[in-house]
Amino acid sequence: MQDLFRQEAVEHQRTKWIGKALLISGTPAWIIATLSLFFVIVLVLFLIFCNYTRKINIYGEIVTTPRPVNLFSPQQGFISESFVNVGDVVKKGQSIYQLDVSRVTNSGKVSATTRIALNNQLLQIDAIISKLESNKEIAIENIRNQKIKYEIAYAQSRKVLDNAYKGVEFAKKNMQSYEEYQQRGLITKDQLINQTYSYYQQQNIFQNLYSGNIQESLQIASLESDIVTKAADFDNQISQFQFQKNELKKNLAEVDVSETLIISSPSDGRIESLSVTTGQMVSIGDSLAQLIPKIDPVYNLVLWVPNNSIPYISVGDAINIRYDAFPFEKFGQFHGDIESIAYVPASSQEMMTYNSSPAYQTTEPKEAYYKIMVSLDTNTFKYQNKKLKLSNGMRAKSTLFLEKRPLYQWMFSPFYDIKKSLEGPVHE
Known part of the structure; x- marks a missing residue:
C-alpha cells in the first residue's frame, strides 16, 4: 500500500479532520489571576471572620422534683x-x-412464745406498781393523820401556853406589888417570899408548856418531811419498775418486729x-413499690458532663433536646436552659440512682462526670389531637454548645499541639 500512494497523501489522510472545529482564543492570564486572588481572599476572610462552636451530645433522663x-x-x-x-x-x-x-421451731413460733413470756412479766410488774401506789397512798395518809393530830394538840397547847403566859405576867405584877407593900410595911417578909415563890413556880410551868409546844411544832415539821421522803421513796421504787416495764415493752416491740x-x-x-x-x-x-408524692412535679433533665467539657458551660446556657420517645424527625428539637451545675464530681453511688448515667455504660472511659440540671420549657406535647406528657425516667439526647472560635484556629489546632509538645518547662 505504501508503494501505491505517495507518502504525503498517506500522512494527509491520517491527519485530516473528519468534522468541523471552531477555534477560539484562550482565557487571558489576568482574568485567571484575578479570579484566583478573589477566591483566596474570600477563603481567608471566611476562615478569619466565620466561627465554629464545638458541640457535644450527651444522654440524660427526665426526673421530677420531688423524685418518686x-x-x-x-x-x-x-x-x-x-x-x-x-x-x-x-x-x-x-x-x-x-x-x-417470723421464724418457726419445734415448739412453735419463736416470737409467739417470747411474746407470752413478756406479757406475763408485764402483768406482774403492773401488779407490783399498783401495789406500790396503794401502799404509798396508805403510808402518806397515815402520816397525814398523825400530822393532823399533832396540829390539833399544838393548837390546844398554844392556847394553854397563852393562858400560862398571862398567869406569869399576873404573878409578876403581884410580886412587884408585894415588894412595894413590904417596903411600906403593909405585909411581912414571909408573905413576900411566898408570893415570889408562886411567881417562879408559874414561870417554871410556862417554860414546860413552851417546851412541849416547841416539840409539837418540830414533830409537825418532821411529819411534813416524812410525807415528802416517803412519797419520794415510793416514787423511786415505782420509777424502777416503770423502767423495767418500758424495757419489756421495748422487747415486746422487737418481738413484733421480728414477726411482722x-x-x-x-x-x-x-x-x-x-x-x-x-x-x-x-x-x-x-x-x-413506687410512690409519687402528692405534689405538682417539676420536670428537669439530668445530664452528666465529662470534665473536659464542664469549663465551657455556665448557668443559663441554652441547649437542644431530643427525646427518644418523641423522635426529632417528627417532633423536632426542644429548648432547655442549664439551671444548675455541680462543680464537684458525682460519686458512683449518686450516678447509680440514674439509669442513663455513665455508671451503666461500661464502654465509656473512666473519668470524672459532673451533674447538671436543665429546666424545660414544656412537659406536654400535642400530636394528632392527643396530649402527650413527659414521664419520669425518659431518655433524652442533648446538644451542649461549648467553646466558640474562628475557623482558622480550629484548622491550626494540630499545630498548637505540636508546639506544646516541643516546648520545655513552663516558668512563671
Whole structure:
C-alpha cells in the first residue's frame, strides 16, 4: 500500500479532520489571576471572620422534683397482706404491705412464745406498781393523820401556853406589888417570899408548856418531811419498775418486729407501681413499690458532663433536646436552659440512682462526670389531637454548645499541639 500512494497523501489522510472545529482564543492570564486572588481572599476572610462552636451530645433522663419514692424490703420474708392497689392515693403512714419475717421451731413460733413470756412479766410488774401506789397512798395518809393530830394538840397547847403566859405576867405584877407593900410595911417578909415563890413556880410551868409546844411544832415539821421522803421513796421504787416495764415493752416491740413488719407510705402520694404480690418471697433490698408524692412535679433533665467539657458551660446556657420517645424527625428539637451545675464530681453511688448515667455504660472511659440540671420549657406535647406528657425516667439526647472560635484556629489546632509538645518547662 505504501508503494501505491505517495507518502504525503498517506500522512494527509491520517491527519485530516473528519468534522468541523471552531477555534477560539484562550482565557487571558489576568482574568485567571484575578479570579484566583478573589477566591483566596474570600477563603481567608471566611476562615478569619466565620466561627465554629464545638458541640457535644450527651444522654440524660427526665426526673421530677420531688423524685418518686422507692420502697424496699428491710428484711427477708414473704408478703402476707397487701393493703393498696396501683393508682390508689395514700396518706403518710398508711399501710401498704405486711411483711411476715417470723421464724418457726419445734415448739412453735419463736416470737409467739417470747411474746407470752413478756406479757406475763408485764402483768406482774403492773401488779407490783399498783401495789406500790396503794401502799404509798396508805403510808402518806397515815402520816397525814398523825400530822393532823399533832396540829390539833399544838393548837390546844398554844392556847394553854397563852393562858400560862398571862398567869406569869399576873404573878409578876403581884410580886412587884408585894415588894412595894413590904417596903411600906403593909405585909411581912414571909408573905413576900411566898408570893415570889408562886411567881417562879408559874414561870417554871410556862417554860414546860413552851417546851412541849416547841416539840409539837418540830414533830409537825418532821411529819411534813416524812410525807415528802416517803412519797419520794415510793416514787423511786415505782420509777424502777416503770423502767423495767418500758424495757419489756421495748422487747415486746422487737418481738413484733421480728414477726411482722408493716411497710407504710413515707408521704402523701399515689401508688405508681407494686412490684410484689401477696405470698411472694422477698429479700433484703428488693423493690416493693413506687410512690409519687402528692405534689405538682417539676420536670428537669439530668445530664452528666465529662470534665473536659464542664469549663465551657455556665448557668443559663441554652441547649437542644431530643427525646427518644418523641423522635426529632417528627417532633423536632426542644429548648432547655442549664439551671444548675455541680462543680464537684458525682460519686458512683449518686450516678447509680440514674439509669442513663455513665455508671451503666461500661464502654465509656473512666473519668470524672459532673451533674447538671436543665429546666424545660414544656412537659406536654400535642400530636394528632392527643396530649402527650413527659414521664419520669425518659431518655433524652442533648446538644451542649461549648467553646466558640474562628475557623482558622480550629484548622491550626494540630499545630498548637505540636508546639506544646516541643516546648520545655513552663516558668512563671
